[in-house]
Amino acid sequence: MLKNLLILAALLLPVSFAQADQYKVGELTIAQPWSMELPPNAPAAAAYFVIHNSGQQPDRLVSVDTPIAATAELHEHVHANGLMKMQQVPAVDIPPGADATFAPMGYHVMMLDLKDKSSLIEGAQFPLTLHFEKSGNITVQVVVLKQAPMQGMHNH
Numbered sequence: 135m136l137k138n139l140l141i142l143a144a145l146l147l148p149v150s151f152a153q154a155d156q157y158k159v160g161e162l163t164i165a166q167p168w169s170m171e172l173p174p175n176a177p178a179a180a181a182y183f184v185i186h187n188s189g190q191q192p193d194r195l196v197s198v199d200t201p202i203a204a205t206a207e208l209h210e211h212v213h214a215n216g217l218m219k220m221q222q223v224p225a226v227d228i229p230p231g232a233d234a235t236f237a238p239m240g241y242h243v244m245m246l247d248l249k250d251k252s253s254l255i256e257g258a259q260f261p262l263t264l265h266f267e268k269s270g271n272i273t274v275q276v277v278v279l280k281q282a283p284m285q286g287m288h289n290h
Contacts, residue, residue, distance in 0.1 A: 160269030161189025181243040194267040204247035
């Protein structure tokens with residue numbers, strides 16, 4: 135009986151961890167903020183998360199900032215002339231009842247001119263402040279991972 139409970143607890147642990155990584159501002163929920171561990175000489179890093187809008191009105195992520203980088207920008211990957219390229223975007227819309235997914239090969243926060251590379255080691259965390267047009271600002275803790283989380287890779 136105890137062995138079964140321990141197995142069940144071990145199976146539920148990742149779900150509990152994922153649920154704990156949620157932040158709420160206004161009608162928006164920001165889930166699973168994460169970044170990939172990088173080598174010490176990396177000039178830039180990216181952060182990912184999912185924003186869910188449970189409200190009746192659209193909102194917009196207009197900017198981001200973090201103390202670990204001189205500049206943080208909203209970017210997206212796009213297909214152009216058969217090539218994938220990354221480009222800065224002025225804002226990201228979050229329609230009512232929908233998700234805006236920030237994931238590899240999609241929207242992401244690009245952090246340039248890194249100031250604190252010790253924040254990009256597996257298991258470390260760093261603050262990232264999201265600035266929304268209607269809901270205001272919220273600071274989330276971005277967890278640095280060795281590889282992308284499975285739940286962070288889905289799209290709605």
